[in-house]
Amino acid sequence: MPKTRAVLCKPPSAIDAAWKRTFRRRLLTWYSQHARDLPWRRSRDPYQVWVSEIMLQQTQVVTVVDYFQRFIAAFPTVAALAQAPVEQVLRLWEGLGYYRRARQMHRAAEEIVRDHGGAFPEDIATVRRLPGIGRYTAGAILSIAFDQSQPILEANTVRLFSRLLAYQGDPLKAEGQRLLWSLAEDLVAGRDAGALNQALMELGSTLCTPRNPQCDRCPVASLCRTRELGLQEQIPLLRARPKPEDVQEAAVVVFRRGKILLQRRGNEGRWAGLWDFPRFVLASHDGAALVRELRDHVERLTGVVATPGERLTTIRHGVTRFRITLHCHRAEYVSTSTQHRSLTELRWIKPVDLAEYPLSVTGRKLGHLVIHGLKSPGNRKQALLPNSQVRRR
Numbered sequence: 001m002p003k004t005r006a007v008l009c010k011p012p013s014a015i016d017a018a019w020k021r022t023f024r025r026r027l028l029t030w031y032s033q034h035a036r037d038l039p040w041r042r043s044r045d046p047y048q049v050w051v052s053e054i055m056l057q058q059t060q061v062v063t064v065v066d067y068f069q070r071f072i073a074a075f076p077t078v079a080a081l082a083q084a085p086v087e088q089v090l091r092l093w094e095g096l097g098y099y100r101r102a103r104q105m106h107r108a109a110e111e112i113v114r115d116h117g118g119a120f121p122e123d124i125a126t127v128r129r130l131p132g133i134g135r136y137t138a139g140a141i142l143s144i145a146f147d148q149s150q151p152i153l154e155a156n157t158v159r160l161f162s163r164l165l166a167y168q169g170d171p172l173k174a175e176g177q178r179l180l181w182s183l184a185e186d187l188v189a190g191r192d193a194g195a196l197n198q199a200l201m202e203l204g205s206t207l208c209t210p211r212n213p214q215c216d217r218c219p220v221a222s223l224c225r226t227r228e229l230g231l232q233e234q235i236p237l238l239r240a241r242p243k244p245e246d247v248q249e250a251a252v253v254v255f256r257r258g259k260i261l262l263q264r265r266g267n268e269g270r271w272a273g274l275w276d277f278p279r280f281v282l283a284s285h286d287g288a289a290l291v292r293e294l295r296d297h298v299e300r301l302t303g304v305v306a307t308p309g310e311r312l313t314t315i316r317h318g319v320t321r322f323r324i325t326l327h328c329h330r331a332e333y334v335s336t337s338t339q340h341r342s343l344t345e346l347r348w349i350k351p352v353d354l355a356e357y358p359l360s361v362t363g364r365k366l367g368h369l370v371i372h373g374l375k376s377p378g379n380r381k382q383a384l385l386p387n388s389q390v391r392r393r
């Protein structure tokens with residue numbers, strides 16, 4: 001493959017009508033023959049398109065399929081979503097991450113019911129005012145559901161368009177964004193806007209992949225400047241990833257007469273709105289300092305005074321650029337603090353009732369361990385609870 005060399009990218013205005021016609025025809029023909037059968041493609045209901053588009057942000061198609069089907073079965077309409085308690089919505093979202101998306105969808109559903117009689121709006125300005133819906137999502141919903149000629153630009157099409165134009169600048173900076181949105185507008189003008197936008201994303205995610213794009217199978221290969229120049233590995237320009245940062249955290253399971261303490265997380269941050277065991281960043285690793293720190297943090301966060309006990313397990317996981325080591329401890333309730341009050345809602349619940357509460361993935365793992373016990377070195381289970389409180393599934 002030739003080395004990178006300076007290439008002047010063609011602005012979209014230089015893409016002439018014949019190029020555009022050929023591109024659209026080849027792409028749509030290819031899509032009609034190769035589109036994956038995905039559950040959200042079986043309907044043009046704007047609600048279902050919306051749910052799928054929100055779920056697909058930051059999440060892979062294979063992961064989304066099951067979540068989408070469960071979500072639509074539980075909330076088949078905008079009205080059903082609006083009427084559901086937000087906790088039920090978060091419970092069904094559990095494991096997908098970026099929980100803000102679910103809470104914003106719930107708020108948007110309430111607005112659609114209140115202000116639009118439950119019918120998904122068809123006007124781009126109105127759609128973009130709904131919580132959690134940006135330019136890309138609005139364009140995707142309106143083009144796919146209503147065949148409006150609205151452009152889209154997301155990760156797959158950023159890569160595809162950059163390569164078609166051999167654009168060597170940063171596609172996420174203002175100049176790159178202007179150029180690529182302009183190409184998206186140019187391409188979608190005309191009929192079959194919904195199919196065209198879906199075909200663009202399909203080509204980007206299945207053939208024009210970040211590494212080793214399958215140019216020999218690409219329906220628009222002869223129209224692609226990057227292929228002509230042999231720069232597939234250099235385009236699009238990738239930003240350096242920030243270095244991962246190691247963080248030590250603790251989660252504490254506080255027991256009181258067979259019940260455990262849960263705290264609802266605030267409205268900001270990674271797991272906003274979910275329930276959790278008291279969790280915090282940890283400075284100490286062992287000894288008296290660790291015990292003091294666990295006790296003080298639990299009291300400050302919840303207003304509960306508890307005596308820290310054994311370490312139950314350690315869970316390693318990643319969130320964005322953080323590599324987190326989560327030290328999970330148990331603690332026994334002593335009293336309720338007279339100095340601190342919890343700033344968020346608290347509940348003492350039976351461990352078997354954890355299934356009702358939306359938790360983060362690590363919270364669910366820890367909850368599972370509380371219910372089903374630890375595996376000892378001899379591989380025998382070591383129960384944390386009396387048998388009477390363990391509900392086997």
Ligand code: SF4
Nearest residue numbers: 208215218221224227
């Ligand atoms: S020819 Fe290759 S690089 Fe160009 S659009 Fe097709 S798959 Fe992508």
